[in-house]
Amino acid sequence: MDLTEEQIERYSRNIILTEVGGKGQKKLAEAKVFLIGAGGLGSPIGYYLAAAGVGKLGLIDSDHVELNNLQRQIAHKSEDVGRPKVESAKDTFEALNPEVEIVAYNERLSSENMMDLIKDYDMVVDGSDNFPTRYLANDASVLSNKPLFTGAVLRFDGQAMTVIPRKTPCYRCLFEQPPPPGFVPSCEQAGIMGVLPGLIGLVQATEVIKYILGVGTLLTGSLLVVNALDMSFRKVKVPRNEKCPVCGENPTVTELIDYEEFCGVRRPNERRSASSGS
Numbered sequence: 001m002d003l004t005e006e007q008i009e010r011y012s013r014n015i016i017l018t019e020v021g022g023k024g025q026k027k028l029a030e031a032k033v034f035l036i037g038a039g040g041l042g043s044p045i046g047y048y049l050a051a052a053g054v055g056k057l058g059l060i061d062s063d064h065v066e067l068n069n070l071q072r073q074i075a076h077k078s079e080d081v082g083r084p085k086v087e088s089a090k091d092t093f094e095a096l097n098p099e100v101e102i103v104a105y106n107e108r109l110s111s112e113n114m115m116d117l118i119k120d121y122d123m124v125v126d127g128s129d130n131f132p133t134r135y136l137a138n139d140a141s142v143l144s145n146k147p148l149f150t151g152a153v154l155r156f157d158g159q160a161m162t163v164i165p166r167k168t169p170c171y172r173c174l175f176e177q178p179p180p181p182g183f184v185p186s187c188e189q190a191g192i193m194g195v196l197p198g199l200i201g202l203v204q205a206t207e208v209i210k211y212i213l214g215v216g217t218l219l220t221g222s223l224l225v226v227n228a229l230d231m232s233f234r235k236v237k238v239p240r241n242e243k244c245p246v247c248g249e250n251p252t253v254t255e256l257i258d259y260e261e262f263c264g265v266r267r268p269n270e271r272r273s274a275s276s277g278s
Contacts, residue, residue: 001026011052014053027212032121033049034121035057035058037061038073038085039085041197050093054100057103059090059104060109064083065084067081072194072195076088087106123147132263138163139253139257142166143256150163151204158226170247172246173238174238176244180264221240
């Protein structure tokens with residue numbers, strides 16, 4: 001594809017970078033990204049991927065906009081309260097860049113629909129706020145051999161990591177099992193500094209763009225840990241775990257499982273699904 005005059009003007013600050021140029025901008029336009037969550041992390045991730053000119057952005061979330069979301073979820077406005085988050089975010093991203101194809105999935109992500117949803121995308125970005133979805137995203141990424149860009153936030157702390165299946169450690173190499181139920185409070189219980197999801201979400205978006213362009217050094221084999229109170233950034237090395245249940249030498253997880261039961265957040269006889277809200 002050749003860039004139009006309007007595209008050259010829109011992306012001119014990208015194109016003049018020697019690491020990007022016209023060829024790099026075309027790579028962005030051809031990329032297909034599946035984004036989990038349209039909340040605190042998903043808002044800045046989607047916003048900047050749309051601004052960068054990513055060609056197709058799949059967006060899944062089953063939640064509706066609430067007033068308390070607006071302190072951090074920049075894809076939504078006061079008048080969007082009550083609307084499905086994916087519809088509000090879709091309008092925001094399309095208003096920013098109508099060239100990007102936004103596909104909104106107003107549904108819950110689960111082990112039953114995950115593989116079918118991501119099959120037409122090149123990579124997965126996890127902007128969820130819960131352990132079942134985090135493990136679901138990791139396992140689906142590894143099993144489908146699609147790169148994963150994951151992040152998490154709580155109170156004043158955040159973290160981010162990039163996974164290239166079969167080549168780098170995955171999320172389960174670092175956290176093979178989820179913490180016991182109730183051990184880690186939710187943002188609703190513990191609170192969250194409003195700007196923190198923006199900070200971590202932009203790290204994730206940056207990683208996606210670098211991966212598409214094939215430039216720089218990715219957060220593979222390391223976990224970026226951020227504390228906003230003292231503004232500290234540190235990388236923790238994450239080794240590949242040969243005994244990892246999903247990407248190790250003899251994996252025991254060869255298909256998606258019941259992640260809410262795995263994380264201990266519901267009884268075995270309850271409906272099988274994992275929330276994608278954030």
